[in-house]
Amino acid sequence: MDFIIRAAKPEDCKDVFRMTMELAVYDKMPDQVKISHKELEKDGFSANPLFQCFVAEVPEECRSKEGYTKVGYALYFYTYSSWKGQSVYLDDLYVMPEFRGKGIGNALLSKVATVVKEQQCVHLRLTVLDWNTPSQDFYFSKGARDLTTSVGWHLLTFDGEALDKLAKEAPKN
Amino acid sequence: MDFIIRAAKPEDCKDVFRMTMELAVYDKMPDQVKISHKELEKDGFSANPLFQCFVAEVPEECRSKEGYTKVGYALYFYTYSSWKGQSVYLDDLYVMPEFRGKGIGNALLSKVATVVKEQQCVHLRLTVLDWNTPSQDFYFSKGARDLTTSVGWHLLTFDGEALDKLAKEAPKN
Numbered sequence: 001m002d003f004i005i006r007a008a009k010p011e012d013c014k015d016v017f018r019m020t021m022e023l024a025v026y027d028k029m030p031d032q033v034k035i036s037h038k039e040l041e042k043d044g045f046s047a048n049p050l051f052q053c054f055v056a057e058v059p060e061e062c063r064s065k066e067g068y069t070k071v072g073y074a075l076y077f078y079t080y081s082s083w084k085g086q087s088v089y090l091d092d093l094y095v096m097p098e099f100r101g102k103g104i105g106n107a108l109l110s111k112v113a114t115v116v117k118e119q120q121c122v123h124l125r126l127t128v129l130d131w132n133t134p135s136q137d138f139y140f141s142k143g144a145r146d147l148t149t150s151v152g153w154h155l156l157t158f159d160g161e162a163l164d165k166l167a168k169e170a171p172k173n
Numbered sequence: 174m175d176f177i178i179r180a181a182k183p184e185d186c187k188d189v190f191r192m193t194m195e196l197a198v199y200d201k202m203p204d205q206v207k208i209s210h211k212e213l214e215k216d217g218f219s220a221n222p223l224f225q226c227f228v229a230e231v232p233e234e235c236r237s238k239e240g241y242t243k244v245g246y247a248l249y250f251y252t253y254s255s256w257k258g259q260s261v262y263l264d265d266l267y268v269m270p271e272f273r274g275k276g277i278g279n280a281l282l283s284k285v286a287t288v289v290k291e292q293q294c295v296h297l298r299l300t301v302l303d304w305n306t307p308s309q310d311f312y313f314s315k316g317a318r319d320l321t322t323s324v325g326w327h328l329l330t331f332d333g334e335a336l337d338k339l340a341k342e343a344p345k346n
Binding site: 016020029033034035048050068075077079080081082089093110111113116122125130136140153155157162164166169 | 178189190193197202204205207208213216223224230235248250251252253254255256257258259263264265279280282283284286287289290295296297298299300301302303304307308311312315316317318319320321322324325326327328329330331332335336337338339340341342343344
């Protein structure tokens with residue numbers, strides 16, 4: 001199938017948001033989506049963008065059942081490690097179900113990897129859910145290592161009341 | 174014990190790097206440190222800093238056995254979630270062993286939490302090693318949730334040859 005991978009533009013944000021919702025449903029967490037395409041536009045396309053994004057686009061004649069030509073995306077941002085310097089984190093990699101198995105996910109992931117190399121970053125990181133074996137199989141087939149099972153890294157979060165309480169305890173100086 | 178928490182300056186990078194090494198030794202991964210204080214200076218104090226940092230400083234009369242007055246640090250950066258918008262990731266939180274149990278780690282963590290709230294971010298995330306129960310106990314006592322054990326998020330990485338190979342597969346368009 002013909003497709004292109006290109007940097008996202010502000011006008012792609014409605015499609016990216018639509019697919020973000022599809023991904024959240026796939027991840028069984030649709031209630032976790034708290035922002036809209038307007039925030040994506042503002043956050044990704046200001047003077048200091050908070051993320052970068054590639055979209056996968058197919059020609060009109062290959063559009064989806066519902067008429068979409070933007071059928072996948074990869075959303076990433078720069079991170080930092082005091083041990084290794086700048087790096088890249090892949091927040092989302094998504095391809096609509098009817099377009100899977102055609103190399104689009106692979107092309108999106110590889111495009112992000114070229115950014116990692118061009119920016120002389122040492123690694124590309126991401127998180128995946130333990131029950132999501134199709135995604136795990138895909139990433140492992142491309143050479144990913146699981147730092148949770150192999151090294152023991154666990155992801156922790158402070159949010160809600162715990163975060164509020166923590167902030168209130170801060171020294172004033 | 175008297176101490177202050179303040180934003181790091183370029184001239185603190187030698188001390189931050191020293192403590193980064195101490196932390197890597199504690200984490201049993203000293204070989205993972207690939208950058209020096211010069212990179213920290215460049216990366217953290219340019220026009221578009223790649224990270225932010227707080228240092229904990231004690232008065233001269235309380236200095237460490239080796240004569241250090243900068244005895245802890247918290248290094249963090251901004252991240253993004255397509256579901257929740259901007260957020261903060263705490264890369265390192267460290268207090269020198271002889272200064273632990275005096276509220277310095279708590280003050281550093283709380284200072285970062287104030288940034289999270291001021292910037293209207295929804296969460297503060299970090300990773301911790303599964304064998305590092307002292308750090309886990311500290312974070313859990315402050316209300317952190319383990320997203321690996323509770324939700325199933327695993328951290329994956331592409332680096333070295335796998336990353337090189339991935340980048341070479343990218344479509345040229």
